Amino acid sequence: MIAVISGATRGVGKALAIMLAKEGYGLALCSRSLSDLEELKVELESTFNVSIFIHQADLSIKEEALHFSRSIIDKFSKIDLLINNIGKYDIGRLTDSESDLELMLNTNLNAAYYITKLIAINMGNNNSGHIFNICSVLSLSPRVDAASYTISKHALKGFNDVLREEMREHNVKVTAIYPGSINTSSWEGIIAPKEKFVQPEDIAETVKTCLHISKNANIEEIVIKPLDKNY
Numbered sequence: 001m002i003a004v005i006s007g008a009t010r011g012v013g014k015a016l017a018i019m020l021a022k023e024g025y026g027l028a029l030c031s032r033s034l035s036d037l038e039e040l041k042v043e044l045e046s047t048f049n050v051s052i053f054i055h056q057a058d059l060s061i062k063e064e065a066l067h068f069s070r071s072i073i074d075k076f077s078k079i080d081l082l083i084n085n086i087g088k089y090d091i092g093r094l095t096d097s098e099s100d101l102e103l104m105l106n107t108n109l110n111a112a113y114y115i116t117k118l119i120a121i122n123m124g125n126n127n128s129g130h131i132f133n134i135c136s137v138l139s140l141s142p143r144v145d146a147a148s149y150t151i152s153k154h155a156l157k158g159f160n161d162v163l164r165e166e167m168r169e170h171n172v173k174v175t176a177i178y179p180g181s182i183n184t185s186s187w188e189g190i191i192a193p194k195e196k197f198v199q200p201e202d203i204a205e206t207v208k209t210c211l212h213i214s215k216n217a218n219i220e221e222i223v224i225k226p227l228d229k230n231y
Helices: 011-022 034-048 062-075 101-126 147-168 200-211
Strands: 002-006 026-031 052-056 081-084 130-134 173-179 221-224
Touching: 002 011, 002 101, 011 026, 011 034, 011 081, 011 200, 026 034, 026 062, 034 052, 052 062, 062 101, 081 101, 101 130, 101 147, 130 147, 130 200, 147 173, 173 200, 200 221
Parallel strands: 002 026, 002 081, 026 052, 081 130, 130 173, 173 221
Antiparallel strands: none
């Protein structure tokens, strides 16, 4: 079994990689940092005796996202799992001069779009597979002080929903996960009770549950938030 994870070396991506390696998946991992990828590859191969393929890329750049996707298709005849995990968060209102919608869309939408196209075809040809899109609770409701991020995550939800309906006829499952605040490196330097947040391992365990239900059932959407409503 082969699983593809974007943004794989930190936070949710790393937790997913560890969980899937424990489950016996061979992994194709992508990140902007080659040194982080190499370190994770050594850790996973030595601990779990699985095969790890790594690819360094900035997936917010169309050509690099397509190159990563093509490299996966060239290497593996059958892809079982794709997790579109790459994401970027930013604050600011729509009318702020520094608001950068283009960067948010390139990172939070276009990366998933370009990575998924060829891999979805591979899954369809094999009549099996599962695609997860790590969205956000802001895919479901707006936050005015995170305007560009909200817009990009709403767009990712639209992509997810269209993909889910298209891939049904090919026996490929598509699941959207909508997390609230997660304890990841994006909170570094910010004073916050991160122990009260959703943990990266919670997302990994949620994905694991989805993978172990019966083949004819699909958990289409999952909302996972901190228990404390203040966060």
